[in-house]
Every structure is written in C-alpha cells, then in structure tokens.
Amino acid sequence: MIDKALALAALKKWGKERQTNMAIEETAEFITAWNHHKRGRITEREYVGEIVDAYVMLSQLRVMYGDLFEEIFHEKLADVYRKINAPSNETTDAVKIIHKRYARKNIEELVGSDRRKKEELNKVNREFTDKLAEVLGEDTEDE
DSSP states (O other): OOOHHHHHHHHHHHOHHHHHHHHHHHHHHHHHHHHHHHTTSSOHHHHHHHHHHHHHHHHHHHHHHHHHHHHHHHHHHHHHHHHHHSOOHHHHHHHHHHHHHHHHHHHHHHHTTOHHHHHHHHHHHHHHHHHHHHHHTOOOTTO
C-alpha cells in the first residue's frame, strides 16, 4: 500500500469522486494492458506499470474507506485461506461416493437381520456422516 499520508494528500487535493473515477480508469487500463501483454503488443514492464498505476489508485480508495475496507479485506483474506485449506471438490466428491456406496452395504453384511446391531451401526453411520459434513462444511439433511 502507498503511504497513508500521500493517499490522504491526493484525496484532499483532487477529491474522493475524482480519485474514484481515476481508480476506475486505471483498473480499465490494467485490463487492457493484460490483453495487450498476452498478445505480445506491450512489454512486461509496460504491463506491470499499469498494475502499479491501478494499485496506487486502489490504495487511495483503501484509505478513503478506512475501517470498512479493512474489515471486508480481512474477511476476504479469511475466505481465501479457507479455500486454500479446504479439501478439493474432487476429494470431497470421492469421499462422499465411497461413503454412500460402502457404508450402507457394510452395515447389511455385518449385522444381517440382527435389529439391535443394525440400529447401533446406523447410529455410528449417522455420526460419521455428520462428522464428514462438519469437516467438509456441508449440510447432510437431504443426503
């Protein structure tokens, strides 16, 4: 982030609306630069220059919105952290399929017609399913 005093000075000199419009313009130039860079029409240095221009303007908006920005910023970072550390969808799906396919089949094979054992294993199965849902952050009500 740019120096807070510099951001405040720019906001004071040019105003919030003008700096917001400038931030929009700089982010649009960044998008255009990305497309030009992909096609080899500009150098990496020119592309990074547009990133820096957008960053400077967005840093001013960060200062302008202060605590609200910081609150939302940290919420978004926490979301990214959770996504990075969550099991992949492929892994999640595989675990669900294996559980559904084998848990019920094994209960039948293990207990046959013994009702008491069947109820006990069904209880363990529900506990396992609930724990799996908790770990995966999902609801198991309709499964």
